[in-house]
Amino acid sequence: MTETTYKIPFLDLKRQYQSIKTEVFARFEEVCENTAFSGGKYVEEFEKHFANYCQTQFALGVDNGTSALHLAMLALGIEQGDEVIVPANTFIATAWGVSYCNATPVFVDCTADTWEIDASKIEEKITPKTKAIAGVHLYGQPFDIDAVKTICEKHNLFLIEDAAQAHGAYYKGKRVGGFGEMACFSFYPGKNLGAYGEAGGITTNNEKYYKYIQSLRNHGSVVRYYHDEIGYNMRMGGLEAVSLSVKLKYLDAWNNRRKEIAKRYQTEIKNSAIRMQHQPEFADSVYHLFVVTTEKRDDLMKYLHEKGIFPGLHYPVPCHLQKAYAHLGYQKGDCPNAEYLAEHCLTLPMFAELTDEEVSYIIEVLNTY
Structure with a gap:
């Protein structure tokens, strides 16, 4: 391919x-x-x-x-x-x-x-x-x-x-x-x-x-x-x-496949410009989403689109800065970590039916970014 x-x-x-x-x-x-x-x-x-x-x-x-x-x-x-x-x-x-x-x-x-x-x-x-x-x-x-x-x-x-x-x-x-x-x-x-x-x-x-x-x-x-x-x-x-x-009946098998894909992302993506969610020992994630951060998020998104990979975005505006909650009086700077994430996060493709070949391609593209 x-x-x-x-x-x-x-x-x-x-x-x-x-x-x-x-x-x-x-x-x-x-x-x-x-x-x-x-x-x-x-x-x-x-x-x-x-x-x-x-x-x-x-x-x-x-x-x-x-x-x-x-x-x-x-x-x-x-x-x-x-x-x-x-x-x-x-x-x-x-x-x-x-x-x-x-x-x-x-x-x-x-x-x-x-x-x-x-x-x-x-x-x-x-x-x-x-x-x-x-x-x-x-x-x-x-x-x-x-x-x-x-x-x-x-x-x-x-x-x-x-x-x-x-x-x-x-x-x-x-x-x-x-x-x-x-x-x-x-x-x-x-x-x-x-x-x-x-x-x-x-x-x-x-x-x-x-x-x-x-x-x-x-x-x-x-x-x-x-x-x-x-x-x-x-x-x-x-x-x-x-x-x-x-x-x-299939959920555990699908979750296990997500974990396999996540493990490959975590171990094979070597690009220092890409940062991943920390996994504490107490947590066994089912990787509903695989979110990463990078300093030039929009640039990486454009690059991935050009390579035929279509990531998601979770979430571009943190809750405290949503217009619906403007009446509560929160300001930018009140939750700096959430605000940083909103401006720098990107969600990689993650579903159980991704093929090994597709996962390899995603990793290769990210490593050459």
């Missing part, structure tokens, strides 16, 4: 689809024959499998990962006047969950090496209004859970895991999803475990939260047409559930 014939996308969902489509469509037909399109037994089937996978007592399927964060905050009683600590370097949905409860997200910088929430910066942001900390397992790598949990216990705060990018990741030998009060997952199609459509989930070991969210996601109703409180229409669909049940 010559250089000019390469066209390597950041993500190619079609390759994965081709490998499982017969199995998926058999399950789709089953859902259609039973007309179980919203909630129902196929969602319950996935919930059971996913709870087992995450080593938690309960799992709940919802319509997307943002709703999962919203419902988790509601279950914790987060409300107007409360504050929740959130990393500045994350996808904006982590903060939306707080804002949807009319509470205030308080942004904390990331570390300079792992790019995840800096536990040493949290306590200075805690006030009498602080009710919880939302830690994010960013790019598929668990954050320092014990360090954050210690702060939560000291100040009597809830811990929420945003595990939207970390399906199957391990922290100190245990899968993420059961360390906080709840963990919130996105099953957006591009995730390591992605539905055919929009979907999300919550895992917990707390039966009270589990039962409350079961009602909240279903119009505040346990018995049909009887509504105990103002609820939401946030159910998972049957078609999404069976697509996830099929994919869950």
Whole structure:
């Protein structure tokens, strides 16, 4: 294969689809024959499998990962006047969950090496209004859970895991999803475990939260047409559930392939102009994203495009500087590590179906930059 014939996308969902489509469509037909399109037994089937996978007592399927964060905050009683600590370097949905409860997200910088929430910066942001900390397992790598949990216990705060990018990741030998009060997952199609459509989930070991969210996601109703409180229409669909049940069987193998690709990137990319996310010993990442930094990000992006490689960008504006949160009064310089990352980061192609030849080509191109 010559250089000019390469066209390597950041993500190619079609390759994965081709490998499982017969199995998926058999399950789709089953859902259609039973007309179980919203909630129902196929969602319950996935919930059971996913709870087992995450080593938690309960799992709940919802319509997307943002709703999962919203419902988790509601279950914790987060409300107007409360504050929740959130990393500045994350996808904006982590903060939306707080804002949807009319509470205030308080942004904390990331570390300079792992790019995840800096536990040493949290306590200075805690006030009498602080009710919880939302830690994010960013790019598929668990954050320092014990360090954050210690702060939560000291100040009597809830811990929420945003595990939207970390399906199957391990922290100190245990899968993420059961360390906080709840963990919130996105099953957006591009995730390591992605539905055919929009979907999300919550895992917990707390039966009270589990039962409350079961009602909240279903119009505040346990018995049909009887509504105990103002609820939401946030159910998972049957078609999404069976697509996830099929994919869950392959998730570990797909994650292992991502780890193989990541290991090659980490060991074979020798260009000193490219810096990678630090991998602490406690974290076993599933590499949802493989983010790097470089001083001339736009120049590298242009170079890769010319070579037929199409990277991603996660995230070009940190949460605290988003226009939506201008009213909170954050300024440039408040979270310098997150700001540096936003201006210098680039995401390399990362999906399980990348061929060895394509990975070799990406490495070769980066080493000649």
